[in-house]
Amino acid sequence: MPVAGGSVAGPMSRTPHLVSRLQGFGTTIFAEMSALASETGAVNLGQGFPDTDGPTEISEAAVAAIRAGHNQYPPGPGIPELRHAVAEHQRRFYRLDFDPQSEVLVTAGATEAITAALLALCEVGDEVVMFEPYYDSYGAATAMAGAQRVVVTLRPPDYGFDVDALAAAVSAKTRAILLNSPHNPTGKVFSAAELEAVARICIEHDLICITDEVYEHLVFEGEHIPIATLGGMAERTITISSAGKTFSFTGWKIGWACARPDLLGAVRTAKQFLTYVNGAPFQHAVALGLGLGDEVYRGLAADLRTKRDRLCAGLRSAGFEVYPPAGTYFVTTDIRPFGVEDGMAFCRELPYRCGVVAVPNVVFYDNLVEGRHLVRFAFCKRLDVLDDAVARLEKLST
Numbered sequence: 001m002p003v004a005g006g007s008v009a010g011p012m013s014r015t016p017h018l019v020s021r022l023q024g025f026g027t028t029i030f031a032e033m034s035a036l037a038s039e040t041g042a043v044n045l046g047q048g049f050p051d052t053d054g055p056t057e058i059s060e061a062a063v064a065a066i067r068a069g070h071n072q073y074p075p076g077p078g079i080p081e082l083r084h085a086v087a088e089h090q091r092r093f094y095r096l097d098f099d100p101q102s103e104v105l106v107t108a109g110a111t112e113a114i115t116a117a118l119l120a121l122c123e124v125g126d127e128v129v130m131f132e133p134y135y136d137s138y139g140a141a142t143a144m145a146g147a148q149r150v151v152v153t154l155r156p157p158d159y160g161f162d163v164d165a166l167a168a169a170v171s172a173k174t175r176a177i178l179l180n181s182p183h184n185p186t187g188k189v190f191s192a193a194e195l196e197a198v199a200r201i202c203i204e205h206d207l208i209c210i211t212d213e214v215y216e217h218l219v220f221e222g223e224h225i226p227i228a229t230l231g232g233m234a235e236r237t238i239t240i241s242s243a244g245k246t247f248s249f250t251g252w253k254i255g256w257a258c259a260r261p262d263l264l265g266a267v268r269t270a271k272q273f274l275t276y277v278n279g280a281p282f283q284h285a286v287a288l289g290l291g292l293g294d295e296v297y298r299g300l301a302a303d304l305r306t307k308r309d310r311l312c313a314g315l316r317s318a319g320f321e322v323y324p325p326a327g328t329y330f331v332t333t334d335i336r337p338f339g340v341e342d343g344m345a346f347c348r349e350l351p352y353r354c355g356v357v358a359v360p361n362v363v364f365y366d367n368l369v370e371g372r373h374l375v376r377f378a379f380c381k382r383l384d385v386l387d388d389a390v391a392r393l394e395k396l397s398t
């Protein structure tokens with residue numbers, strides 16, 4: 001059995017009481033590395049959360065919603081204002097049409113939407129094809145659904161994939177392809193041609209596409225194309241996103257899923273027994289946020305682009321091989337220029353060697369050898385924090 005995605009526990013370490021399908025998902029790497037950061041006082045470029053809040057008008061809207069008494073259970077599918085705002089957002093940015101009543105579901109972050117989709121759609125023993133490296137919750141959610149993950153590897157420098165390998169990963173048991181673009185941890189933004197290849201395979205094998213687009217607005221190169229916009233895909237795609245990354249309010253956990261009524265109805269059934277509802281006042285604030293002008297969206301991306309460029313240049317000068325991301329707020333590096341290959345050991349030592357925390361990409365892989373030498377840094381931090389981290393990392397080559 002491969003190491004569970006995102007987890008530091010290997011197949012040899014068993015967690016007492018835990019069901020077998022969740023063995024190996026013990027403690028996420030983010031918990032270990034954040035604990036190391038606070039223990040050592042290191043600069044934490046491990047976990048992906050911004051160190052500044054998003055637009056004030058959005059946080060003020062949350063405060064106003066609390067003061068206005070929006071503090072009880074909201075409607076199960078989400079407040080109408082937010083469902084309308086999500087539908088309008090999809091129309092405004094992608095010309096995708098969703099009916100706010102029957103085709104938009106508000107969830108507790110994208111994480112719940114992904115989990116609910118897998119629980120709703122997969123029979124025990126079904127297979128879910130996903131690209132590795134993959135975001136840690138995909139492995140755990142697939143396992144909770146009793147399904148099996150089948151991975152197709154994205155390889156640097158451009159993190160392309162072999163279309164034949166994707167086709168070969170599909171079997172009679174495949175239920176869905178789980179896509180993530182813009183992609184964590186690589187920062188890849190899937191091209192139109194790559195999305196068309198995924199779409200072709202979905203259509204040919206009558207698969208559902210679950211697409212995680214939480215970084216949809218954090219794009220610096222190229223263009224984010226929702227796979228639901230491709231011919232034949234609208235009726236078989238569950239498009240998932242959330243407000244956390246776009247607006248820098250990761251702690252609010254307001255997400256959504258959009259799909260045709262039959263697919264969304266299945267997801268809603270599972271979702272209602274996970275959290276039922278969440279974050280009533282934050283739903284009001286996100287409804288307002290989604291309607292803000294293009295300049296707000298552009299400003300958030302421009303700010304991150306500056307940070308990306310600053311950290312990438314710093315990492316390069318510190319001696320890393322850098323794969324600059326086209327989107328998201330993560331950059332992947334290769335540590336082999338330092339004469340080492342084991343990213344896990346490197347990250348565990350890094351806080352003690354120079355006071356910086358990063359994440360070893362190996363935890364996002366089933367094929368460990370593919371990610372062994374790769375290390376991820378988050379750049380959603382203040383510029384002075386990034387500069388401090390770079391100054392510390394410079395010590396690695398002295």
Ligand SMILES: Cc1ncc(COP(=O)(O)O)c(C=O)c1O
Nearest residue numbers: 109110111135184214242244255
């Ligand atoms: C690819 C990806 N999907 C989903 C999430 C989680 O989204 P949310 O906080 O909305 O549940 C993250 C957070 O890091 C992520 O990187």
